Amino acid sequence: AMPTSFNVDTASAGDDICSICYDALSTKRIICLHPCQHRFHRTCIMSWFESRQQFIRRQFTCCLCRTYASRHKDERGQHVPPMLALEVKENERDFADRRLRFEGLVRFWTSINRILESLREDKHRAVLLDKCSEYVEDIDDEMEKLRTRAELTEKIFVSHSLRSNQRINALNENMRTWMETVDQGGRTMDQLMLLEKNLDRASSELRKEKDAATTSALIRFRELCEAEI
Template identity: 40%
Template sequence: MATCNSVASAATEDNCPICFDTLATKRILILHPCMHRFHHTCIMFWFESRPTFEKSEFTCCLCRTVLKRPCDEKGELVMLTYPMEEKGDKIDVDRIRNTISLVKLWTVISGSLDKLKDDKKNAQIGNKVDEFIADIDEETVKLQERQKSTEIVFVRKTLSVSSKVRKLFAERRLRQRIIASAFEVVRTRGQKRALEQKRVDAEEAFEKEMEGVAVTARKEFRQLCAAALAAAAARNATAAGQARQRSRAVAKRSAQTNNEQQPKRSR
């Protein structure tokens, strides 16, 4: 694949400047304010490969203009989401400022997944090429993994600050010291087997307690996400209602203006 720096002169309006394939074969993303057009997948890979996921890092790979807003062909805003599924265990949970940011990310991804469903349906109705639909399927899988990762990070962050977890680890260290000391004084094989079994049982109990804390954290995260989705749906419904009211008001004023002008025209 050609690099972004080397393709500016060779690119045309009908081809993606990154992969050189025809733009129509996949979803298109338009960068504002420079208005350069790319395959959604290609330019997203460019953004997500930046050293840090900061707005100042999001620049057009052709002209280096700082991105203000990425839009699809309909002019609708396309949300950018942190590539958490690629970071895996390398994610620094301390950099996640609060759980609100994780819940917001989850809900943004949820909205993107809903849009992808609509895009795929419209693509099938519009008889788009197989490559176009496959691109949507790949993006869907990627975002689903990204959404799962937000929950994983939430749980990890919750465990890292949980007083219950700190207590469990303190108790575990104490048990380990006691058992280690006991091993130093026992003599018979039976006593050693009993101590080893005690150690195994203690570890299993510890793991069970930790899993219980993790399960509670996952439930909390899902409840927060469900509440955020409900709030977003309520806001959208309110906005739609207000838009309908404005539309009716405009239509009413227009009708009144026409009625007022009719007598003047007849005279």
């Protein structure tokens, strides 16, 4: 059945089809663009909005009529904000460079989790309404996509924390020195064995320190996110 919250008056012939994938609109969740009122599958129009050319300029335009879409409403009339596609390597790099400030990462993570919360409700409703498996899988796919983005946000936070950790930087320097020393050559077998033992010790110390710093960075990130919620 067609959702009732859309303006049916603007519906024209062929309006039951998603103009991006040419599949019936009823097979997946729908987004209605404002002001043009064109409708698409939510996941189809979101991947267009989240493409680099659209997202970087923040000028979300309708695929059909090129009208600037000021709001994108789901079937419950809620605005669905496009989220930066962090899984695209170029975007991840941009994000890491530009928005290293922790607040940016925290805000991104909390927005993602807010959307995930409403997707859990969508899925619950879809199951109650006995929607087809394609419809439910579409929700699962979007949740998976957003979970990946949330994980990448954490990863960027952790790698930034490790880079600015003085103890880890000192241990890295120590490792480099041992490696150079081993490479210099002209050593007796005994000297070489001793050097390699030192190199092993330095590398295991560095690994332990990194593991500990990673754990505490993740805990800190979660604390910051919880404070934001």
